[in-house]
Amino acid sequence: MDVKEEAMKMHAQWAGKLEVKSRVQIQDSHDLSIAYTPGVAQPCLAIQKDPSLSYTLTRRWNTVAVITDGTAILGLGDIGPEAGMPVMEGKCVLFKEFADIDAIPLCLKTKDVDELVRTIYLLSGSFGGINLEDISAPRCFEVERRLKELCDIPVFHDDQHGTAIIVGAALMNALKVTGKKIGEIRCVINGAGSAGIAIAKHLMRLGVKNLTLCDRFGMICEGMEGLNPAHEEMSHVTNLEHKKGTLADALVGADVFVGVSAPGVLKPEMIKSMAKDPIVFPMANPVPEIMPEEALEAGAAVVGTGRSDFPNQINNVLAFPGIFRGALDVRASDINDEMKTAASFAIAGIITDEELSKECILPKAFDKRIVPAVAKAVAEAAIKSGVAAVQKK
Template sequence: MDLNEKAVLKHKEWQGKIEVISRTPVTNKEELSLAYTPGVAAPCLEIEKDPELSYELTRRGNLVAVITDGTAVLGLGDIGPLAAMPVMEGKCCLFKEFAGVDAIPLCVNSKSVEEIVRTIELIGLSFGGINLEDISAPRCFEIERQLKEKLNIPVFHDDQHGTAIVVGAALINSSRLTGKPLEEMTVVVNGAGAAGIAIAKFLMLLKVGNIIMCDKDGILYRGAPYMNEAQEKMAQITNRDNKTGLLADAMEGADVFVGVSRPGLLTAEMIQSMNEKPIVFAMANPVPEIMPDEAKAAGAYIVGTGRSDFPNQINNVLAFPGIFKGALQARATDITDEMKLSAAYGIASIIPQEELAPEYILPDPFHKQVAANVAKAVADAVK
């Protein structure tokens, strides 16, 4: 039985990966009166007088909604909201298991930006935070932007920012290991969708020297005829020398490759054209842009992928549970750039300088300190 067959069998056995558990006993009349009528009226009236008490008198202060429209699910694409449910349930499991945060999966049967935003706006009071998940670009940018304006709770599109934060942490430790300052690095980001654009923006916050973005038609440069609106905006603030051409051209003299694209796009020759001690983060899933053994054979010094069966897994689970835990603890109304930067440095700092190695630039997701470190870093950054 292969992994896929076993996963289907286990999902049938589980019949869902989450359940609702009562936090209070209801075994007699007094307990019933306290948990429900008539006693429940008292906290209701307290919240009516002071809505902030909803964080203390209900589970709202530890509750996140994991919301999708099913248009960009893992590597599966637009499979629809119902088919996305196993992924959303899985995400809720990770919230609970890694950070003790309760999460509810919500699959919205619409591709309309306006309908999705309005739906989330209407239910927002039930939650302490909103985790947007697996929503296709460029719609995801507008959905997140509008929700940040309308809601006074954190809204976080994990496919964008979670990925970017963990890439940032990996690059921070790669810089520490190689001795190359971030400010002097040239990073090629291959794949200019939601994740790629978010990664590039985050690397700019980290003060990376030069970022060159590529998509299927080639390098994003000012005036390129094949770019969408979001890519045009990125071309204005990246690619310092307005370099043109294809991925191979972008890779010449680069220090870092970050792939959020498709399998097999990066070649040994491209790695050999890079600067000394090349860093390769080939994150296409399940098959990366180049397999780690091929990248190493071509001269890559550090290799990371999105897979758990290779060293240096660049996995969002290092980021989002702790980010929300910290944001909820601090009662943040937004997740700011400062909080994201703090999260990246919080992840990176778990590995002491003397333990850093080409095969160990990121902590294991099961490292007990990860969520706590990230939560504290994020909470400390809340203004």
């Protein structure tokens, strides 16, 4: 039985990966009067006077909504909200298993940006944070931007920022292996969707100065016609030499390749044209832009993919549980750039000098050090940047 067959069998057996479990026992009328009416009126009235008490008198402090519209589910594309539910349930399981966060899957039956924003905002009072998931670009940028303006709780599009944070951590340690400095490298990102753009912005925050974005039409360059607003914005801060051409042209002399695009687009000869000891992160899933063994044979010094069956898995599960744990612990109103940067440094810092090698630039997903380290760094960054409502106990 292969993975696909086993997954179908187990999903039918589970009949859902989540359930609601009560934290209180109701065994007699006294218990009922305390947990429900008439006693429950007292916390209701207290929250009416001070809405912040919803964090101490209800489970809101530890609850995240995982929300999709079903338009970009994994590599399957626009398959609809109902079909996205197994993924959202799975994401909620990861929140609980890795960071003891209660997460609720919500699959919304609309592709309208206004309806998405309005619906999610109206729900936000029930949660301590919002994890946007698998919403197609470029709509996802506007949905997140507008929700961050409206909501007083963190709104985080994991496909963008979780991916960027892990790539940042992986790059930091890969640079240690190769002896290169982040401010001196040339970096090429292939794939200019939500993940590619978020990665570009994050790597520039970390210190990358020379960065080029490519899509299926080649290098994105200032002044190009037909750019969408997200590409137009990035054209002003990337490809500062205004080069034009293909991915192959962009990679000549480059130090780093990051792929969030399509299987097989990175050829061995392209790696051979890169600078000495190139770093190659082909992250298309399940089939990467180039297979790791091919990349290494072509001269790559460090290779990381999105797959668990190769070394250096670049996986969002290293980021989002700890990030939300830290944000919830200090009741942060946002997950800002300072918190994302802190998360990258925390993840990279888990790998000791003794552990660091070309096949070990990131911790494994089940490394117990990850969530506490990331949560602590994120909470401290939230406090320092002024978005935390409480100090962590």
